[in-house]
Amino acid sequence: MTRIGVFICHCGHNIASAIDIEKVVEYAKGLPGVAYAGHNLYSCSQEGLGSIKKSIEDNDLDRVVVAACTPRTHEPLFRRACEQAGINKYLFEFVNIREHCSWIHAKEPEAATEKAKKLVAMGVAKAALLEPQEEGESEVVPRTVVIGAGISGLAATASLLEQGIETHLVERGDRVGGLLKDISMVGPEGICSRDLIEALVDDIENSPKAHLHLNSRVKELKGFIGNFDVIITKGDEDLTVKAGAIIVATGAQELQPKGEYGFGEHPAVITQLELERRLGRSGLAAKKIVIVNCTGSRQPGREYCSRICCNASLKNAIRILEANPEAKITILHRDIMSCGTTAEALYREASEKGVRFVRYGLEQKPGISTHGKSIKLKVFDEALDESIDLDADLIVLATPLVSPDDSEETSKLLKVPRDKYGFFLEAHVKLRPVEFATDGVFVCGSARWPVSARESIWQGQAAAAKASIPISEGKVRIEAITAEVDSEKCAACGNCVLACPYEAIEIVDDEGRRAAKVSEAQCKGCGTCVAACHNDAIQQKGFSSRQLGAMIDALARASTEGTQ
Amino acid sequence: MNDFNPNILAFCCNWCSYAGADLAGVNRLQMPPNVNVVRVMCSASVKPEYVFKAISQGIDGVLVLGCHIGDCHYLTGNHRTAKRIPLAAKILDKVGIDSRRVRLDWVSAAEGEKFQKVVTEFVEEMRSLGPNPMKEVRF
Ligand SMILES: Cc1cc2nc3c(=O)[nH]c(=O)nc-3n(C[C@H](O)[C@H](O)[C@H](O)COP(=O)(O)OP(=O)(O)OC[C@H]3O[C@@H](n4cnc5c(N)ncnc54)[C@H](O)[C@@H]3O)c2cc1C
Numbered sequence: 001m002t003r004i005g006v007f008i009c010h011c012g013h014n015i016a017s018a019i020d021i022e023k024v025v026e027y028a029k030g031l032p033g034v035a036y037a038g039h040n041l042y043s044c045s046q047e048g049l050g051s052i053k054k055s056i057e058d059n060d061l062d063r064v065v066v067a068a069c070t071p072r073t074h075e076p077l078f079r080r081a082c083e084q085a086g087i088n089k090y091l092f093e094f095v096n097i098r099e100h101c102s103w104i105h106a107k108e109p110e111a112a113t114e115k116a117k118k119l120v121a122m123g124v125a126k127a128a129l130l131e132p133q134e135e136g137e138s139e140v141v142p143r144t145v146v147i148g149a150g151i152s153g154l155a156a157t158a159s160l161l162e163q164g165i166e167t168h169l170v171e172r173g174d175r176v177g178g179l180l181k182d183i184s185m186v187g188p189e190g191i192c193s194r195d196l197i198e199a200l201v202d203d204i205e206n207s208p209k210a211h212l213h214l215n216s217r218v219k220e221l222k223g224f225i226g227n228f229d230v231i232i233t234k235g236d237e238d239l240t241v242k243a244g245a246i247i248v249a250t251g252a253q254e255l256q257p258k259g260e261y262g263f264g265e266h267p268a269v270i271t272q273l274e275l276e277r278r279l280g281r282s283g284l285a286a287k288k289i290v291i292v293n294c295t296g297s298r299q300p301g302r303e304y305c306s307r308i309c310c311n312a313s314l315k316n317a318i319r320i321l322e323a324n325p326e327a328k329i330t331i332l333h334r335d336i337m338s339c340g341t342t343a344e345a346l347y348r349e350a351s352e353k354g355v356r357f358v359r360y361g362l363e364q365k366p367g368i369s370t371h372g373k374s375i376k377l378k379v380f381d382e383a384l385d386e387s388i389d390l391d392a393d394l395i396v397l398a399t400p401l402v403s404p405d406d407s408e409e410t411s412k413l414l415k416v417p418r419d420k421y422g423f424f425l426e427a428h429v430k431l432r433p434v435e436f437a438t439d440g441v442f443v444c445g446s447a448r449w450p451v452s453a454r455e456s457i458w459q460g461q462a463a464a465a466k467a468s469i470p471i472s473e474g475k476v477r478i479e480a481i482t483a484e485v486d487s488e489k490c491a492a493c494g495n496c497v498l499a500c501p502y503e504a505i506e507i508v509d510d511e512g513r514r515a516a517k518v519s520e521a522q523c524k525g526c527g528t529c530v531a532a533c534h535n536d537a538i539q540q541k542g543f544s545s546r547q548l549g550a551m552i553d554a555l556a557r558a559s560t561e562g563t564q
Numbered sequence: 565m566n567d568f569n570p571n572i573l574a575f576c577c578n579w580c581s582y583a584g585a586d587l588a589g590v591n592r593l594q595m596p597p598n599v600n601v602v603r604v605m606c607s608a609s610v611k612p613e614y615v616f617k618a619i620s621q622g623i624d625g626v627l628v629l630g631c632h633i634g635d636c637h638y639l640t641g642n643h644r645t646a647k648r649i650p651l652a653a654k655i656l657d658k659v660g661i662d663s664r665r666v667r668l669d670w671v672s673a674a675e676g677e678k679f680q681k682v683v684t685e686f687v688e689e690m691r692s693l694g695p696n697p698m699k700e701v702r703f
């Protein structure tokens with residue numbers, strides 16, 4: 001008989017608010033093969049992991065089931081804890097009761113609790129049949145591909161090159177720099193963007209290991225961590241690059257607020273990025289300038305704060321006043337988000353220099369009327385509790401960063417998820433902020449979420465550091481989920497040979513008996529061969545037909561016998 | 565709407581559909597609590613036998629979800645799924661089980677909303693079909 005330990009996680013309120021943890025623990029105690037069941041407030045915390053390890057020792061457990069979040073992010077953590085407590089990490093089974101239960105049945109606590117019990121019963125049934133496994137290793141191609149040559153992609157590339165790692169930087173445009181190409185001065189510190197870009201480009205151009213591909217795109221991505229095939233296309237030429245890791249730095253674009261405040265109709269209504277371009281070129285002729293913050297953001301459909309716009313408005317207001325102290329600048333805002341010491345100082349400076357701040361609400365958005373060149377705005381000032389009239393000869397709309405038009409395409413190409421606004425989703429907000437759940441693919445900069453240039457550089461460097469781990473190790477472990485053949489059962493029919501997408505199986509003579517044989521280094525662990533076998537002779541480690549069959553049995557049993 | 569609560573099994577491939585289900589969770593998309601997910605690496609590892617086993621044991625419906633055709637993490641794995649699962653459904657039909665109890669669909673890692681839709685529709689469909697007749701069979 002096995003001695004399975006079951007640990008149910010509260011995940012703070014994330015799970016416990018919908019699922020009655022005590023009931024699930026009590027239920028788990030009665031499941032076959034379970035020697036211990038308990039719960040943790042946060043199983044993944046040091047304290048939680050420590051208590052799991054202690055329970056393993058105290059209760060002489062030989063298998064572990066954790067019911068918590070998703071194996072796609074947390075499995076390695078718990079597997080490691082098992083290993084540390086002396087249990088082979090393949091004797092661990094993950095049950096997802098957060099993404100697949102408490103979060104999606106938040107308003108049905110009873111049903112969610114019942115479902116959690118079923119899921120735990122299934123996990124325990126599989127765990128009882130798990131077997132210890134050894135992992136193989138495969139070589140890592142010492143090369144990376146970075147997609148997007150904005151400031152984050154440049155920072156990532158420079159940092160990889162600094163570590164001596166050959167890097168291909170793929171940019172769809174004809175120049176590097178991304179959004180910063182149009183932003184001459186980077187706030188809140190007031191740094192020249194050309195200097196920033198050139199410092200990084202210098203590092204890149206001086207390295208023999210750098211390959212810059214302008215006017216290019218990634219057309220196809222195949223393979224796995226350590227061994228990707230990336231097809232880079234330029235015009236009608238394709239180039240296949242083998243790489244060990246990929247960094248996504250595709251950035252964001254400024255929302256074009258069609259129809260808002262006369263944008264697209266009146267030439268004196270422009271976006272902040274256009275203001276940046278004009279300030280960078282020749283300065284401004286306009287004297288009465290109104291900047292409307294939060295245009296198109298923090299409203300139904302696009303609820304988020306784009307984080308960078310308030311600071312950009314403050315920076316630009318001060319720049320205009322420095323060049324022309326007579327200018328009259330009003331910033332219409334809904335809250336000023338100028339976090340941190342430097343940005344807050346910018347806010348104070350803008351106030352001292354005479355920038356007028358007027359707070360408006362979403363219910364009464366400013367109204368605009370135009371007569372020839374002159375523009376009038378009617379704004380309900382929330383502080384005064386009355387409407388005021390403003391004259392303007394330039395209206396600047398501070399709109400949010402949005403995901404690039406083709407981010408859906410990129411997400412399909414790389415098979416990485418996006419959030420509901422189209423920005424890419426990292427593997428874990430806190431623990432794995434620059435990684436995707438797919439091993440070997442990393443993300444940085446505004447591709448993830450609107451961030452400042454400084455944060456883009458941080459993240460680019462962080463992604464580069466993460467990507468360099470498998471490359472400097474030179475090897476990645478092969479998860480022990482490969483297929484293996486029971487030659488006694490094998491009839492050498494060759495179905496699996498045909499089914500395998502990797503040509504990893506062949507029929508060989510095994511001491512006078514013909515049987516299929518899987519090459520472990522070539523097997524990627526998809527299990528396609530398993531379903532092709534009529535004799536149940538080929539099994540995938542960790543997903544055997546007995547293990548999955550036991551889960552089906554457990555689910556059927558839970559519904560006929562109930563989960564009380 | 566009747567109050568029959570179907571018990572449903574879903575096989576989700578690790579790379580797309582399981583991730584899509586995770587995304588539905590992250591975005592707090594609400595759906596009926598009748599579907600229990602089993603993670604497999606690829607939809608192509610789902611043996612038709614699993615479907616028969618589930619149905620013969622009284623599970624009311626089986627969903628098999630994988631990456632869209634062309635997007636399978638294992639190149640052409642799901643081309644096999646696309647042949648096998650409809651065949652399994654046909655076989656069920658031959659033995660008198662409504663073939664709608666098995667459904668194959670594609671849900672990408674980015675399609676949390678599609679996961680919600682597939683689950684909601686399938687649960688509704690199973691509800692309208694009523695309990696799996698195999699539940700009454702005791703050997
Ligand atoms: C008006 C405005 C003012 C700003 N002011 C400031 C400021 O004062 N201070 C500050 O810190 N930040 C500021 N920012 C924010 C700053 O611009 C961003 O933080 C920064 O540009 C993000 O860099 P990135 O590399 O992540 O993305 P991006 O700059 O968007 O670069 C992404 C690059 O990837 C390329 N790309 C996209 N998709 C693909 C693909 N599929 N294949 C190949 N290449 C692709 C793009 O062409 C682009 O070159 C401002 C932003 C705006 C809009």
Ligand code: FES
Pocket residue numbers: 577578579580581605606607608629630631636637638641642
């Ligand atoms: S990995 Fe998703 S269907 Fe093959």
